[in-house]
Amino acid sequence: xxALRREGRRFAPLISPRSITAVRSSPIAPxxxxxxxxxxxxxxxxxxxNRMKSVKNIQKITKAMKMVAASKxxxxxxxxxxxxxxxxxxxxxxxxxxxxxxxxxxVVTISSDKGLCGGINSTSVKISKGIHKLNSGPEKETKYxxxxxKAKAQLIRDSKKDIxxxxxxxxxxxxNYTQVSVLADEILKNVEFDALRIVFNKFHSxxxxxxxxxxxxxxxxxxxxxxxxxxxxxxxxxxxxGGETKGEIxxxxxxxxxxxxxxxxxxxxxxxxxxxxxxxxxxxxxxxGDMLDRLTLTYNRTRQASITTELIEIISGASALxx
Amino acid sequence: xxxxxxxxxxxAAGMTYITYSxxxxxxxxxxxxxxxxxxxxxxxxxxxxxxxxxxxxxxxxTVRSDSPEE
Numbered sequence: 001x002x003a004l005r006r007e008g009r010r011f012a013p014l015i016s017p018r019s020i021t022a023v024r025s026s027p028i029a030p031x032x033x034x035x036x037x038x039x040x041x042x043x044x045x046x047x048x049x050n051r052m053k054s055v056k057n058i059q060k061i062t063k064a065m066k067m068v069a070a071s072k073x074x075x076x077x078x079x080x081x082x083x084x085x086x087x088x089x090x091x092x093x094x095x096x097x098x099x100x101x102x103x104x105x106x107v108v109t110i111s112s113d114k115g116l117c118g119g120i121n122s123t124s125v126k127i128s129k130g131i132h133k134l135n136s137g138p139e140k141e142t143k144y145x146x147x148x149x150k151a152k153a154q155l156i157r158d159s160k161k162d163i164x165x166x167x168x169x170x171x172x173x174x175x176n177y178t179q180v181s182v183l184a185d186e187i188l189k190n191v192e193f194d195a196l197r198i199v200f201n202k203f204h205s206x207x208x209x210x211x212x213x214x215x216x217x218x219x220x221x222x223x224x225x226x227x228x229x230x231x232x233x234x235x236x237x238x239x240x241x242g243g244e245t246k247g248e249i250x251x252x253x254x255x256x257x258x259x260x261x262x263x264x265x266x267x268x269x270x271x272x273x274x275x276x277x278x279x280x281x282x283x284x285x286x287x288x289g290d291m292l293d294r295l296t297l298t299y300n301r302t303r304q305a306s307i308t309t310e311l312i313e314i315i316s317g318a319s320a321l322x323x
Numbered sequence: 324x325x326x327x328x329x330x331x332x333x334x335a336a337g338m339t340y341i342t343y344s345x346x347x348x349x350x351x352x353x354x355x356x357x358x359x360x361x362x363x364x365x366x367x368x369x370x371x372x373x374x375x376x377x378x379x380x381x382x383x384x385t386v387r388s389d390s391p392e393e
């Protein structure tokens with residue numbers, strides 16, 4: 001882009017050849033330069049041709065990446081839509097209370113391992129940091145669990161001491177429930193929490209990814225909230241079969257809820273990643289096309305200028321011979 | 324949250340409900356006949372690399388994987 005600006009500056013003299021001094025004093029020393037008889041500078045066509053070739057190759061690559069992202073999106077999208085049915089009953093039963101007041105909250109940030117996917121990872125990290133700020137104060141603390149290389153790079157920079165776990169290489173095989181549940185198990189075993197806030201990008205459509213936070217409470221907090229009434233207070237209306245107590249069941253449900261919500265979150269984030277990559281590659285192909293148009297104009301101008309100069313030389317040489 | 328009833332055997336052994344349901348699911352998948360069995364078992368592959376951080380310092384990452392290391 002900067003080189004194109006340099007070429008633009010060099011082209012000013014073609015339009016007004018009197019500004020030679022201004023151009024000559026420019027500090028940028030270009031290669032392959034010709035100076036015509038009246039001191040007009042223009043760039044060699046070779047350089048422009050090389051540039052056009054490389055821009056065209058980049059355009060092909062980004063178009064191919066867009067196709068690949070589109071096909072991956074199709075594959076993950078059906079899984080994601082099916083997984084939404086896993087956590088909806090939990091939310092109907094236990095509710096999703098982001099405003100719950102807890103002492104120890106853990107923010108699980110989900111991001112991608114690969115780049116070139118637009119701004120979705122930055123928005124996830126921004127929201128995680130916002131939640132961290134909201135939840136810090138006396139007696140309250142927030143820790144991070146990071147999934148994915150991109151969020152890891154951003155959070156390491158300024159929140160090093162608040163990180164508990166970092167998990168990467170999640171997408172080596174296709175995403176399945178077993179993998180995510182093993183992951184959820186590791187988190188449950190290694191991190192103590194009162195509330196888990198999972199930050200991910202929810203996939204609404206190919207062009208819209210909304211960062212969302214899902215809250216999963218630990219069983220003790222669910223008990224506490226149940227006693228204080230509200231939605232969870234209705235839990236006492238349920239009859240418990242079998243030999244288990246209500247506390248038992250709440251613990252099982254909380255663990256399973258976490259696993260289901262994580263599964264859905266990881267899938268939605270994967271969908272959003274592919275969709276964001278599609279639109280990023282699409283805009284980059286379009287930019288490459290614009291750049292190619294501008295370079296073609298430059299090339300033609302240069303070519304015509306050199307032809308004109310040659311003609312002028314020939315004709316003036318011929319008229320000098322005659323007269 | 325002390326429960327007077329006996330905890331289920333798996334919780335007494337230190338497993339969470341998630342581990343318990345995964346083992347049950349594995350048992351059910353192994354009951355399938357070919358070719359559905361191999362197809363279902365591909366849905367069980369686990370691979371990720373986890374690293375625990377203490378005080379802003381990472382420990383060596385461990386890779387939990389069912390696939391053989393290359």
